[in-house]
Amino acid sequence: MAANARPIRLLRNLNAKIAAVPMILTALVVFVGGSMWTVIYSFTGSKLLPKKLLKWDELFAIPVPEWIAKDGALNFDIPVGIVSRSFVGLDQYERLWASNRWIISIENLAIYGACSLVLSFVIGFVLAALLDQKIRFENTFRTIILYPFALSFIVTGLVWQWILNPEFGIQSIVRGMGFVGFTFDPLYNQDIVIYGILIAGLWQGTGLIMCLMLAGLRGIDEDIWKAARVDGIPMWKTYLFIVIPMMRPVFITTLVIIASGIVRVYDLVVAQTSGGPGISSEVPAKYVYDYMFQNQNLGQGFAASTMMLLAVAVVIIPWAYLEFGGRKRG
Amino acid sequence: MARAVTTNRKILNTAIAWGVGLVIFFPILWTILTSFKTEAQAISDPPVFLFFDWTLENYAVVQERSDYMRFLWNSVILAGVSTVLGLIIAVPAAWSMAFVPSKRTKDILLWMLSTKMLPAVGVLYPIYLLFIQLGLLDSRLGLIIVLMLINLPIIVWMLYTYFKEIPGEILEASRMDGAGLKDEILYVLTPMAVPGIASTLLLNFILAWNEAFWTLNLTAAKAAPLTAFIASYSSPEGLFFAKLSAASTMAIAPILILGWFSQKQLVRGLTFGAVK
Numbered sequence: 001m002a003a004n005a006r007p008i009r010l011l012r013n014l015n016a017k018i019a020a021v022p023m024i025l026t027a028l029v030v031f032v033g034g035s036m037w038t039v040i041y042s043f044t045g046s047k048l049l050p051k052k053l054l055k056w057d058e059l060f061a062i063p064v065p066e067w068i069a070k071d072g073a074l075n076f077d078i079p080v081g082i083v084s085r086s087f088v089g090l091d092q093y094e095r096l097w098a099s100n101r102w103i104i105s106i107e108n109l110a111i112y113g114a115c116s117l118v119l120s121f122v123i124g125f126v127l128a129a130l131l132d133q134k135i136r137f138e139n140t141f142r143t144i145i146l147y148p149f150a151l152s153f154i155v156t157g158l159v160w161q162w163i164l165n166p167e168f169g170i171q172s173i174v175r176g177m178g179f180v181g182f183t184f185d186p187l188y189n190q191d192i193v194i195y196g197i198l199i200a201g202l203w204q205g206t207g208l209i210m211c212l213m214l215a216g217l218r219g220i221d222e223d224i225w226k227a228a229r230v231d232g233i234p235m236w237k238t239y240l241f242i243v244i245p246m247m248r249p250v251f252i253t254t255l256v257i258i259a260s261g262i263v264r265v266y267d268l269v270v271a272q273t274s275g276g277p278g279i280s281s282e283v284p285a286k287y288v289y290d291y292m293f294q295n296q297n298l299g300q301g302f303a304a305s306t307m308m309l310l311a312v313a314v315v316i317i318p319w320a321y322l323e324f325g326g327r328k329r330g
Numbered sequence: 331m332a333r334a335v336t337t338n339r340k341i342l343n344t345a346i347a348w349g350v351g352l353v354i355f356f357p358i359l360w361t362i363l364t365s366f367k368t369e370a371q372a373i374s375d376p377p378v379f380l381f382f383d384w385t386l387e388n389y390a391v392v393q394e395r396s397d398y399m400r401f402l403w404n405s406v407i408l409a410g411v412s413t414v415l416g417l418i419i420a421v422p423a424a425w426s427m428a429f430v431p432s433k434r435t436k437d438i439l440l441w442m443l444s445t446k447m448l449p450a451v452g453v454l455y456p457i458y459l460l461f462i463q464l465g466l467l468d469s470r471l472g473l474i475i476v477l478m479l480i481n482l483p484i485i486v487w488m489l490y491t492y493f494k495e496i497p498g499e500i501l502e503a504s505r506m507d508g509a510g511l512k513d514e515i516l517y518v519l520t521p522m523a524v525p526g527i528a529s530t531l532l533l534n535f536i537l538a539w540n541e542a543f544w545t546l547n548l549t550a551a552k553a554a555p556l557t558a559f560i561a562s563y564s565s566p567e568g569l570f571f572a573k574l575s576a577a578s579t580m581a582i583a584p585i586l587i588l589g590w591f592s593q594k595q596l597v598r599g600l601t602f603g604a605v606k
Contacts, residue, residue, distance in 0.1 A: 033456065127350060135344040143593045144351045147358060150585045152540035154561050155578050159357045162571055168372075207354065260446045267542045271561070285451040292455055293547075305452040316444045 039306050092303035102304065105282040108194045112283070113262045115198050116205070120258050121251075123202070124209030129239065131210070132217045142214075145207035153204065153264060157271025160200035161187065187273055190280040197265065197272055197281060204268075205261050209254055216250030217243070263312075284308050358582070364575035365389070372572040388576035396559060398580055405555035405584075407470055408545070409538035412477035413485075413531055419478075420485040421527075425515055427486070428493035429501055439490065442483040450480070450543050461548060468550045476548065477538045485534055492526030493519070532592055539585055556581045 096102050127145075131138065148156065163169045166185035174182045186196030220243055228238040244251075266285035269275060275282045284304060292301035364372050371382045392398070427435050457476065458467075466472030496519065504518045520527065542557040549558055560581040563574050 127347075130343055130347055133339065133343045135340065135347045137344075137348075139593055141347055141351050143589060144355050147586065147589065148354060150536055150540070150589050151358070151582055152542050152557050152560075154542045154557050155582055158560065158563075158574060158578055159361050162574075163357055163360070168571075203354065203357065256443055256446065263447055263449050264543070266449075266451065271542075285449050288449075288451045289454070298455065301455070305449065308449045309452050312444075312448055316447065 039302075039309070092299045093307075095300060096303045096307065101279050101282055102284070102287055104279055105284045105287045108281060109262075109265070109283050111194050112198055112201070112265055115195075116201055116262055117255075117258055119198075119202055120206055120209045120261075121254070123206050124213050124254070127206070127210040128213035128217055131214055142211060145210060147207070148204045149208045151204065153267035154271045156200050156204045157268050160196070160203070161272045164196050164199070188277060190277050193273060193277065193281040197268055200272060201261065201265060201268055205258070208257065212250055212254050212257070213247070216247040219250075220246055358586075361575045361582075362579050364572055365579040367572050367575075369570060369572045372575070388572045389580070391573055392563075392576045392580065396562065398559070401554060401556045401559040402584065404470065404553055405539055405557075408473050408477060408553075408555050409535045411470075412474045412481065412538050413534045415474065416478045416482050416485045416534060417489075417527065417531065420482060420489050421520065422515060423486050424489035424493050425519060427490050428496075429498050439487060443487060446480075446483050454543075454547060458548070467548060468552045468554075470553045473545060473548055473553055473555075476544050477541055480541070480544065481534045481537050484537065485530055488530045488533070489523070489526065492523050492530070495526075496522055532588075536585060536589075556584075 131141070135141065151159075164185070164187045166172065166183075166188060171182060171184045174184070186192045186199070224242060224246075225238070228242060233242075263285075265283055266289070269281055269283050269286060273281045275286055285308070288301045288305045288308070290301075291297045291304065365388055366384045366386070367382050368385055368387070427439065461467045461472050464472070466475075500522070501514055501518060504514050509518065539555075540557065542561070545555050545557050546561055549555070560577055563577040
């Protein structure tokens with residue numbers, strides 16, 4: 001019996017491995033490969049987009065091994081502008097951190113990230129708790145509240161660029177109602193421009209967060225509410241100490257979605273302000289992009305994006321340890 | 331299941347919720363309304379709400395300036411094919427994770443999801459170079475591959491949560507009856523998971539449809555989808571708000587209509603599948 005069971009289990013695992021191979025391969029090649037490339041070139045003084053194309057053996061001064069050359073595997077052109085291989089050590093990083101624009105970008109991302117995280121959670125949860133009390137036409141309501149999520153950041157940015165425009169947006173409406181002194185022009189005020197972007201971001205993302213939280217709330221057993229009521233526990237306490245801890249898996253999902261939204265703030269900034277006024281609404285992704293594609297200073301762009309990768313890694317790795325490493329579950 | 335509430339509370343809650351809903355929907359409504367105004371009315375002070383001369387002139391101008399159907403077609407192809415391709419890769423992967431979990435399954439899932447949190451711009455240049463090398467710039471094929479890749483983690487993750495719901499005994503029984511790997515996935519698992527797969531399909535279609543970063547950077551004219559179409563109206567001449575609104579409305583209309591008719595799958599795709 002035991003001798004029989006073994007090969008079957010092996011076969012099962014083999015099948016599983018085969019099934020997972022395409023996914024793992026694609027993920028590996030693209031994400032790990034791409035990231036490694038970025039990190040390595042952040043230490044170079046690479047300046048230009050590829051201008052000259054060389055063959056493998058010209059570039060590395062190593063003849064292509066015969067068995068490879070036969071099927072022409074390495075017989076493609078390699079862009080050389082980038083492979084200037086002038087290693088400059090940490091120079092790019094020094095320049096990066098001395099740059100005012102980079103500092104502003106980081107600050108903006110920090111403000112946007114923190115506010116978006118906290119506000120999405122709070123607003124999403126409050127709306128979900130409200131909706132959990134069974135309102136009328138719930139399905140229609142949910143669809144409407146999800147609509148913003150179905151719009152791209154580009155459209156979102158354009159719509160809000162206009163609503164927040166002082167000449168014919170909210171400001172002019174409120175002034176038209178008689179409040180002449182009313183001022184609300186976040187996109188044109190250097191100090192608060194990032195909050196103008198935040199409003200649009202929240203508008204776009206909160207509906208989804210709410211729906212996730214609602215599903216979490218619905219998943220909680222009615223008996224728990226009854227028990228809490230019998231014990232005379234006030235409602236807010238039930239939420240805070242019983243319901244919220246039970247919704248932990250939902251919160252993790254939500255966190256992933258909010259985080260990927262924060263990373264994508266680039267689209268929103270480009271559509272709403274293009275980094276203006278001045279450089280007051282720059283974000284790191286835009287810094288990277290501009291240096292790579294507009295200033296053609298690749299090394300600097302790579303240094304910036306390496307910093308971004310590093311920052312994400314710093315956040316994710318400890319969290320991953322806490323979540324999955326600490327206690328081995330299933 | 332929620333708690334029982336009194337009728338008064340229910341009406342109050344409904345009113346509050348619908349107030350919120352209205353606020354949330356207002357920007358979209360305003361955009362659609364503005365697209366029917368003349369330029370002068372679009373920026374009139376105070377703004378006119380419903381009582382203006384409805385006109386289709388903006389749509390005509392937008393259509394004349396850029397061929398809407400071509401962008402729409404590109405969007406449909408890109409979002410559709412990349413989603414289907416993603417499913418083909420993800421179904422076996424999710425199957426193996428859900429039914430033959432190993433010690434590392436959770437780690438792999440987490441690692442995959444974490445790639446969603448990485449800034450896309452970090453891999454933009456390598457992919458850009460790759461695209462130059464392979465001649466994929468501004469081609470539908472290239473974009474399909476990229477869109478498929480960036481949404482793959484979400485597809486695998488969603489399918490994984492759906493598959494987990496299906497009792498493994500059924501698959502085991504089919505295996506006993508002599509079903510091979512292919513048959514097991516294709517004829518036993520997939521039919522049972524159809525609702526889950528539909529939701530996954532829908533959500534990822536929308537995500538791919540809206541993807542702006544990659545589509546803007548890797549396309550020029552040939553393969554540009556609707557995101558590029560709308561972005562082309564945002565530039566310096568952004569002061570033509572009525573035309574901009576018309577372009578926006580045209581860009582969002584397909585997705586709003588699709589969303590409306592598939593409410594159930596959409597909401598479920600977004601909630602149920604992501605929660606467990």
